Amino acid sequence: MEVLRIATSGSVDDGKSTLIGRLLYDTNSIPQDKMEALHAASKRKGLDFTDLSLLTDGLVAEREQGITIDVAHIYFSTPTRKYIIADTPGHIEYTRNMVTGASNAQVSLILIDARKGIVEQTHRHFFIANLLRIPYLVVCVNKMDLVDYSEARFNQIVEDFQVMLSNASFKGQEVKFIPISSLYGENVASRNGTISWYQGDTLLEYLEQVSFDHEDNQHPARFPIQSVIRPRTTEYHDFRGFAGKVASGHFNVGDEVISLPSGQKSRIKTIEQFEKQLTVAHARESVVITLEDEIDSSRGNMLVKTTEVPPQLKEVSASICWMDQQKLTNGKTYLLQHGVNRVKAKVQQIQYITDVTNHLQKADKTEMGLNDIGKVAIKTAAPIFADAYQNNPANGAFILIDEFNNTTVAVGFID
Numbered sequence: 001m002e003v004l005r006i007a008t009s010g011s012v013d014d015g016k017s018t019l020i021g022r023l024l025y026d027t028n029s030i031p032q033d034k035m036e037a038l039h040a041a042s043k044r045k046g047l048d049f050t051d052l053s054l055l056t057d058g059l060v061a062e063r064e065q066g067i068t069i070d071v072a073h074i075y076f077s078t079p080t081r082k083y084i085i086a087d088t089p090g091h092i093e094y095t096r097n098m099v100t101g102a103s104n105a106q107v108s109l110i111l112i113d114a115r116k117g118i119v120e121q122t123h124r125h126f127f128i129a130n131l132l133r134i135p136y137l138v139v140c141v142n143k144m145d146l147v148d149y150s151e152a153r154f155n156q157i158v159e160d161f162q163v164m165l166s167n168a169s170f171k172g173q174e175v176k177f178i179p180i181s182s183l184y185g186e187n188v189a190s191r192n193g194t195i196s197w198y199q200g201d202t203l204l205e206y207l208e209q210v211s212f213d214h215e216d217n218q219h220p221a222r223f224p225i226q227s228v229i230r231p232r233t234t235e236y237h238d239f240r241g242f243a244g245k246v247a248s249g250h251f252n253v254g255d256e257v258i259s260l261p262s263g264q265k266s267r268i269k270t271i272e273q274f275e276k277q278l279t280v281a282h283a284r285e286s287v288v289i290t291l292e293d294e295i296d297s298s299r300g301n302m303l304v305k306t307t308e309v310p311p312q313l314k315e316v317s318a319s320i321c322w323m324d325q326q327k328l329t330n331g332k333t334y335l336l337q338h339g340v341n342r343v344k345a346k347v348q349q350i351q352y353i354t355d356v357t358n359h360l361q362k363a364d365k366t367e368m369g370l371n372d373i374g375k376v377a378i379k380t381a382a383p384i385f386a387d388a389y390q391n392n393p394a395n396g397a398f399i400l401i402d403e404f405n406n407t408t409v410a411v412g413f414i415d
């Protein structure tokens with residue numbers, strides 16, 4: 001079964017916990033004992049209904065105790081597919097967590113309180129979804145019951161959102177707006193008829209049919225080599241295979257490939273997966289590739305098709321999210337990790353920092369602080385073979401590592 005990854009993030013009290021609790025409840029994902037605990041906890045609070053937001057309260061409590069939760073992952077499934085919701089707090093100090101939480105999501109779920117409309121967190125959440133080019137954006141206008149299920153209010157919020165989309169030139173594939181009431185379960189997993197003017201999908205109906213169009217398979221073929229397999233037994237004496245995970249595109253037996261950075265060419269002889277022989281390896285599949293010729297390749301190198309060679313870069317312009325307490329200043333050097341390849345890199349210049357709430361770019365900045373997002377110019381000591389993130393996310397992102405304490409200080413997306 002395929003897994004749909006959803007990234008969400010909200011502002012205080014917009015109803016995110018209730019919405020997630022409702023999704024789990026309506027898909028029968030809450031075990032009996034947890035359900036009983038929920039009933040009891042709601043009663044203790046003097047409520048005459050089961051407060052579904054209590055389900056994720058354990059996480060809130062941990063947060064209050066000062067235990068840092070980078071990203072909370074919530075799992076549920078329907079007969080059609082499995083879901084993972086990556087949930088991050090929407091506050092500015094969690095921007096870096098929002099970026100990591102959203103990094104491999106197909107859907108970004110933005111929750112808006114119908115009474116409040118678009119707030120600062122909405123802008124931040126949208127900016128990150130757009131930066132990461134998450135293909136599907138679903139905007140749930142929640143608490144519709146508190147605005148008398150007003151169609152006019154919903155339309156106003158949609159209109160405001162459209163303005164934000166056009167100002168930021170939205171780069172995803174689709175935006176869907178759904179009026180919901182998490183508390184009463186309206187338009188979450190089912191309808192109860194209170195929003196009669198809305199004929200569209202419920203949230204769950206929408207999520208069930210979001211297409212996995214396997215975009216990664218359409219992108220150029222990239223195979224970063226994780227290790228070289230060379231058994232020492234006599235039986236497999238001549239075997240030499242390259243193990244790794246297809247980052248994007250697909251490779252067929254017989255394809256002419258080139259190994260980077262050496263530039264040596266050969267053809268794919270076999271593609272193996274455990275005991276199986278494949279004729280094609282798709283994106284995200286882990287395989288062992290053997291070639292017709294002996295070529296010199298090792299961990300950190302990359303096999304690509306000779307018809308789709310990526311550019312060789314030593315200078316890159318990239319958007320980065322700064323994740324370290326220690327500020328970034330012009331001229332600092334780090335290790336740049338791109339796939340399994342690591343090279344020394346110098347941040348030559350901070351070009352600008354973006355105010356993610358209004359998309360304005362602040363130039364003339366000489367340092368970037370924790371959670372800042374901006375554009376930088378980087379020079380690497382050795383070439384990397386990268387694609388622009390917008391053309392091929394799997395081969396267009398990197399991280400910067402502090403080589404002295406080994407912490408990840410930034411995540412970047414190549415222009």
Ligand SMILES: Nc1nc2c(ncn2[C@@H]2O[C@H](COP(=O)(O)OP(=O)(O)OP(=O)(O)O)[C@@H](O)[C@H]2O)c(=O)[nH]1
Pocket residue numbers: 010011012013014015016017018019053060142143144145146180181182183184
């Ligand atoms: N009337 C109404 N109240 C709602 C709805 N959804 C959530 N609420 C209420 O809004 C309050 C906040 O809901 P939560 O689900 O805790 O909100 P949250 O966004 O998770 O907030 P944090 O836990 O602080 O992050 C609770 O009292 C909910 O019962 C809704 O659709 N209608």
